[in-house]
Amino acid sequence: MIIGIPKEIKDNEYRVSQTPANVEMLVRAGHRVLVEHKAGEGSAFTDDEYAQGGAELVAGAAEVFATSEMVLKVKEPLEQEYGFLREGLLLFTYLHLASAPTLTQVLQEKKVTAIAYETVELSDGSLPLLTPMSEVAGRIAAQIGAQYMEKVHGGKGMLLGGVPGVPPCRVVVIGGGIVGSNAAQVALGMGAHVTVIDKDINRLRYLSEVLHGRLETLASTPASIAAAVKEADVVVGAVLIHGAKAPKLVTSAMVKNMKPRSVIVDVAIDQGGCVETSHPTTHSNPTYLVDGVIHYCVTNVPGAVPRTSTYALTNQTFPYALKLADMGFVEAVTTDASLAEGVNVYRGHITHSGLAESLGLPYTALGTLLTR
Numbered sequence: 349m350i351i352g353i354p355k356e357i358k359d360n361e362y363r364v365s366q367t368p369a370n371v372e373m374l375v376r377a378g379h380r381v382l383v384e385h386k387a388g389e390g391s392a393f394t395d396d397e398y399a400q401g402g403a404e405l406v407a408g409a410a411e412v413f414a415t416s417e418m419v420l421k422v423k424e425p426l427e428q429e430y431g432f433l434r435e436g437l438l439l440f441t442y443l444h445l446a447s448a449p450t451l452t453q454v455l456q457e458k459k460v461t462a463i464a465y466e467t468v469e470l471s472d473g474s475l476p477l478l479t480p481m482s483e484v485a486g487r488i489a490a491q492i493g494a495q496y497m498e499k500v501h502g503g504k505g506m507l508l509g510g511v512p513g514v515p516p517c518r519v520v521v522i523g524g525g526i527v528g529s530n531a532a533q534v535a536l537g538m539g540a541h542v543t544v545i546d547k548d549i550n551r552l553r554y555l556s557e558v559l560h561g562r563l564e565t566l567a568s569t570p571a572s573i574a575a576a577v578k579e580a581d582v583v584v585g586a587v588l589i590h591g592a593k594a595p596k597l598v599t600s601a602m603v604k605n606m607k608p609r610s611v612i613v614d615v616a617i618d619q620g621g622c623v624e625t626s627h628p629t630t631h632s633n634p635t636y637l638v639d640g641v642i643h644y645c646v647t648n649v650p651g652a653v654p655r656t657s658t659y660a661l662t663n664q665t666f667p668y669a670l671k672l673a674d675m676g677f678v679e680a681v682t683t684d685a686s687l688a689e690g691v692n693v694y695r696g697h698i699t700h701s702g703l704a705e706s707l708g709l710p711y712t713a714l715g716t717l718l719t720r
């Protein structure tokens with residue numbers, strides 16, 4: 349198969365979709381890999397390293413997309429890239445389509461075969477291609493909270509962990525999954541007072557057990573969220589309903605009730621955000637104020653630590669990319685149910701039920717469209 353690796357163009361996005369070592373394995377398996385000039389630069393991989401691995405260096409994204417049968421990316425295609433999309437192109441990347449109706453329509457109209465990393469799902473319900481970035485984003489979320497508590501960053505001027513004789517900040521994490529548990533662990537490590545809110549009591553039981561009861565847990569209800577958010581210095585939004593738009597659990601009224609210069613880090617923003625006052629921001633301009641509350645809503649948080657993130661991401665995506673390249677799309681999704689869960693758009697149809705429901709569009713089961 350001919351595989352393309354374009355350079356990411358999202359604001360301050362420095363990850364790349366495969367490392368030189370993984371490219372070498374694809375080439376050894378008999379595939380052609382086209383890598384856009386300087387695609388790996390932001391993650392400190394040189395063109396020479398890709399060339400040594402057997403990649404063909406290509407001058408621009410247009411050629412990568414036009415020549416490749418499968419394009420591996422990190423973030424969703426931006427408007428400047430829509431023109432490169434075409435019928436039958438296999439696109440394997442993060443898509444987060446529940447909060448992107450226009451891109452969904454483009455993928456449908458152009459009949460792109462779109463597999464979203466974030467909806468590849470194992471039989472136990474875990475999301476192997478979202479997990480590594482959620483681990484990174486969760487850990488950074490705690491650091492961001494600490495940073496924006498600092499006066500020099502517009503915050504209240506409080507140290508997250510306090511010091512002996514002075515109490516720590518209160519960090520409230522809504523959603524105790526991968527992002528939430530990683531945010532909680534790092535915030536606890538910094539000495540903060542941490543509360544995790546989840547609707548899944550077993551998840552709270554697990555977190556309480558593994559963190560030796562060092563955190564407070566709360567069952568998710570509008571009342572428990574309102575009370576916790578009111579007292580919080582930092583709120584981390586980390587809920588997810590697979591494939592769907594995030595529920596708005598923190599309302600504008602709750603934000604109004606927060607103390608001035610508190611911080612909201614809405615990591616769930618890529619699925620639309622779980623805070624009513626959230627809207628997407630970028631690393632260049634990451635925050636804004638609503639009712640005196642600092643909102644940080646960057647949609648590609650792991651892009652800030654590309655070296656770590658590229659390795660963490662590609663460790664997980666590579667086996668799936670190799671399978672798609674070796675077997676071709678139809679065989680790969682027919683024999684791997686988790687990969688089939690990742691297919692969001694195929695032949696102009698929406699093939700993920702959660703996505704279809706979120707966008708109020710018709711759903712077509714992938715199996716009914718596949719022909720070998």
Ligand SMILES: NC(=O)c1ccc[n+]([C@@H]2O[C@H](COP(=O)([O-])OP(=O)(O)OC[C@H]3O[C@@H](n4cnc5c(N)ncnc54)[C@H](O)[C@@H]3O)[C@@H](O)[C@H]2O)c1
Nearest residue numbers: 481482485523525526527546547568587588616647648649
């Ligand atoms: N902004 C970024 O750069 C970035 C990076 C990585 C992940 N994310 C996003 O972060 C979000 C969380 O990802 P994750 O991997 O932790 O997901 P996850 O599935 O591991 O965890 C989500 C948690 O939310 C809980 N939840 C669902 N509904 C709830 C409710 N009503 N009240 C309380 N809890 C509820 C679930 O029980 C689960 O524990 C996703 O939207 C993901 O795409 C964003």
